[in-house]
Amino acid sequence: MPFTKNRISGFVPGHGGSGYPPVWGFGRLEDEMVASCELGRDPFDLPSSFEQPADTLQENWAQQLGAAIDQLAGVVAAKRKEYLRLVQLEQDINALKTRVSQLESSQSIIVPVTTLDPEPFQLLRDMQFVVRPTDDGYLATLFDANIGMTGDTREEAVANLKVLIVDIFDQLEQNEDKLGPEPARQIAVLRSFMRRRQ
Amino acid sequence: MPTIITKELAQKIADKLQAVLHPKTNRPHDLFVVYHEGQLITQFGIRRGSRKDEGHDHVPSAIRLSPNKARLLGQCPMLREDWVAEMIEKGVILPRE
Numbered sequence: 001m002p003f004t005k006n007r008i009s010g011f012v013p014g015h016g017g018s019g020y021p022p023v024w025g026f027g028r029l030e031d032e033m034v035a036s037c038e039l040g041r042d043p044f045d046l047p048s049s050f051e052q053p054a055d056t057l058q059e060n061w062a063q064q065l066g067a068a069i070d071q072l073a074g075v076v077a078a079k080r081k082e083y084l085r086l087v088q089l090e091q092d093i094n095a096l097k098t099r100v101s102q103l104e105s106s107q108s109i110i111v112p113v114t115t116l117d118p119e120p121f122q123l124l125r126d127m128q129f130v131v132r133p134t135d136d137g138y139l140a141t142l143f144d145a146n147i148g149m150t151g152d153t154r155e156e157a158v159a160n161l162k163v164l165i166v167d168i169f170d171q172l173e174q175n176e177d178k179l180g181p182e183p184a185r186q187i188a189v190l191r192s193f194m195r196r197r198q
Numbered sequence: 199m200p201t202i203i204t205k206e207l208a209q210k211i212a213d214k215l216q217a218v219l220h221p222k223t224n225r226p227h228d229l230f231v232v233y234h235e236g237q238l239i240t241q242f243g244i245r246r247g248s249r250k251d252e253g254h255d256h257v258p259s260a261i262r263l264s265p266n267k268a269r270l271l272g273q274c275p276m277l278r279e280d281w282v283a284e285m286i287e288k289g290v291i292l293p294r295e
Binding site (some may be wrong): 134135136137139141146147148149150151156159160163164167168171172175178179180181182183 | 220222225226227229231233234236237238239240241243245251252253254255256259260262289290291292
């Protein structure tokens with residue numbers, strides 16, 4: 001069937017200013033087409049109810065369609081590029097998170113200790129424990145006094161070291177008259193950090 | 199970082215240094231004190247956990263040895279006298295007048 005302006009064959013349902021009725025308008029058209037058939041008329045003749053704006057069906061619709069498809073393809077390509085970039089960024093972020101997590105678990109951290117409760121000692125200033133991972137747990141050290149203790153977790157290592165420091169302090173006080181150079185230094189350091197509660 | 203000093207080895211080191219156990223109740227560790235000629239030289243804790251391979255990597259620094267030397271001390275080649283000599287060199291033990 002040859003293309004003519006007043007026929008709807010090859011009709012492109014219009015959107016976005018094409019001047020054509022939207023696709024949902026065809027319900028009524030179909031009814032009229034059926035009625036046209038019943039009356040022996042060509043159903044593809046535009047029905048009377050179809051109000052076609054004058055000179056809106058353009059001859060170069062195929063070119064416009066091609067251009068629209070090209071434009072759409074361009075938009076899809078740009079979206080795809082953006083999507084791939086986001087996927088790559090997500091992968092990079094996940095890799096960084098893993099790396100940060102590994103670094104956090106493998107590096108030393110400094111834990112400020114502000115209390116020795118419930119031991120009968122009070123801190124005069126914060127102690128700084130250095131906690132580092134070992135093969136099967138953690139090692140907490142008070143380097144100032146060269147006292148260290150291990151634990152299965154960071155928390156356990158810190159808790160164990162607190163208790164050990166208290167016991168060592170007790171022991172040093174009890175043996176104060178027979179301390180070697182290193183224990184004498186240790187008790188001096190510990191006294192700068194802690195004192196027995198009155 | 200592999201554990202060099204296990205609990206078992208830490209106990210051997212304590213034995214080798216003739217460390218004195220100072221037991222205390224309600225503690226996660228036993229305190230071992232090393233004396234030499236009446237002087238308190240050092241002390242360290244050994245955890246009360248049941249695992250023999252429990253890490254005790256704090257012991258070498260307490261006895262002023264490298265981890266490898268601490269291992270040798272626990273495993274026999276190094277004697278207490280060797281350790282005392284090294285501690286005198288380091289000034290950790292005062293030499294006899």
